[in-house]
Amino acid sequence: xxxxxxxxxxxxxxxxxxxxxxxxxxxxxxxxxxxxxxxxxxxxxxxxxxxxxxxxxxxxxxxxxxxxxxxxxxxxxxxxxxxxxxxxxxxxxxxxxxxxxxxx
Amino acid sequence: xxxxxxxxxxxxxxxxxxxxxxxxxxxxxxxxxxxxxxxxxxxxxxxxxxxxxxxxxxxxxxxxxxxxxxxxxxxxxxxxxxxxxxxxxxxxxxxxxxxxxxxxxxxxxxxxxxxxxxxxxxxxxxxxxxxxxxxxxxxxxxxxxxxxxxxxxxxxxxxxxxxxxxxxxxxxxxxxxxx
Numbered sequence: 001x002x003x004x005x006x007x008x009x010x011x012x013x014x015x016x017x018x019x020x021x022x023x024x025x026x027x028x029x030x031x032x033x034x035x036x037x038x039x040x041x042x043x044x045x046x047x048x049x050x051x052x053x054x055x056x057x058x059x060x061x062x063x064x065x066x067x068x069x070x071x072x073x074x075x076x077x078x079x080x081x082x083x084x085x086x087x088x089x090x091x092x093x094x095x096x097x098x099x100x101x102x103x104x
Numbered sequence: 105x106x107x108x109x110x111x112x113x114x115x116x117x118x119x120x121x122x123x124x125x126x127x128x129x130x131x132x133x134x135x136x137x138x139x140x141x142x143x144x145x146x147x148x149x150x151x152x153x154x155x156x157x158x159x160x161x162x163x164x165x166x167x168x169x170x171x172x173x174x175x176x177x178x179x180x181x182x183x184x185x186x187x188x189x190x191x192x193x194x195x196x197x198x199x200x201x202x203x204x205x206x207x208x209x210x211x212x213x214x215x216x217x218x219x220x221x222x223x224x225x226x227x228x229x230x231x232x233x234x235x236x237x238x239x240x241x242x243x244x245x246x247x248x249x250x251x252x253x254x255x256x257x258x259x260x261x262x263x264x265x266x267x268x269x270x271x272x273x274x275x276x277x278x279x280x281x282x283x
Contacts, residue, residue, distance in 0.1 A: 054172070055253055060273070062111075062120050062154060064174055065130050072126070084130065085175045 021101070026094055033070045037063040049091040064088070075101060105267050106215055106282060107162030109155040110205045112274025122150045131176045151204045153181045156195040159208035160186035162269045163193055166254050167210055203276045207269075217280040226270050226277035234259075234266070237283050 021029075031047055038044045039058035043051060053059045059067065068079050068087055077100035079087070086092045122128065128137050128150075136153055143149040157179040164170065164179075179188045186193045186208060197206045198219075207217050216233065220226055227247060234257060235242035244260045247270070257266045268281035 060119060061158065061174070062116070065127060065176075066120070066124070068130060069124065069126050081175070081177060085173050088172055088174055 023094070026097060027090070029074060030071070030090065030093055030097070033074060034059065034067055037067060047090065049089075049094070051090045053088055053090075067093075071097060077101060077104065105163045105167035105211075106207065106209045106213070106269055106280050107159040107164070107166065108205070108207045108217065108269045108271050108278055108280040109158035109162070110203055110219065110271045110273050110276050110278045111151045111155050112203055112276050113151060114202065115274030116151055117147070122147060133177055133180045136181055148199075148204070152197055152199070152206070155204050155206035156181050156186050156197060156208065158271075159195060159206040159269070160188065160193045163208045163210055164188055164191065165252065166267065166269075169252060169254070171252050203273075205271075205276075205278055207280050213282055215280055215282050217278065219276060219278040221276060223272050223275060223277055226272060226279040230268065230270060230279040230281060233279070233281065234283070 027047075031044075034053065034057065035044065037059045039060070040056065043056040043058070051057060053064060053067070054061065064087065068084050071077070071093065072079055075097055077097065079096065079100070083096045083100070087096060120127075128140065132140065132153060140146050140149045140153065154176075157176050160179050161176075165172075179186050181195070184195060186195050191210065193208045193210055194212065195206055195208045197204060199205065203219070205219050209215070218226070218229065220229060231242050231245045231247070235245050238259070240259065246258050246261075247255050248258060248263075249255050255268070255270060257264050257268065266281060266283070268279065271278050
């Protein structure tokens with residue numbers, strides 16, 4: 001008989017559903033995406049859900065579209081205008097990515 | 105209400121690839137895309153439109169105290185205006201080989217607008233300008249941002265109702281104020 005630990009179940013789930021990602025994994029993927037556009041390194045070091053892309057990371061507004069396009073490529077999702085409007089914080093971005101992934 | 109925006113063209117070339125797949129489509133309306141693609145120098149029109157949209161966003165945000173939003177396609181450049189919903193703003197653009205600078209205004213008012221060849225000069229220069237205009241010590245004038253990240257002027261720590269805007273990008277900065 002196989003004894004499945006919680007960790008095993010999680011990894012099986014990940015095998016079955018590639019979109020299944022923990023919040024930490026999502027955050028770390030998002031961090032990799034935004035890093036090249038960040039102009040305030042301190043903000044990146046203390047990155048959390050409440051981090052604001054413009055205010056805390058000083059990402060240029062013309063580069064926010066690159067963040068959106070990179071998110072689309074990385075997660076193979078489409079960010080519509082209505083979602084893009086809100087993609088100004090880590091929290092909003094994670095919520096949008098999660099909802100688009102679950103709708104796949 | 106007024107707003108402004110400056111683009112350092114050399115830095116913009118380095119920071120953004122306007123030909124990236126999906127880039128134009130996410131930022132510009134179909135009509136704007138059409139004009140950009142048939143322009144002699146598409147890249148120049150990209151940044152002209154962008155600076156006009158950004159300047160208008162700032163004027164519009166201040167006018168209605170709006171929370172930050174990333175909705176560049178809701179702002180459409182039509183001739184020498186930018187339209188957002190029912191509102192029309194008049195825009196003016198100046199440029200050199202090095203920068204493109206746009207200002208946007210909901211009303212035709214007397215205003216002062218200046219460009220500087222220094223990244224963060226505009227804020228200091230704005231404070232100098234206001235203190236001279238009102239004949240007060242510049243130490244009494246300061247700029248603070250509200251919860252929506254909209255800047256305001258205060259004099260002796262009292263918020264004042266000036267309509268103004270600050271912008272900086274790369275080697276350049278600028279201010280515009282209703283004075």
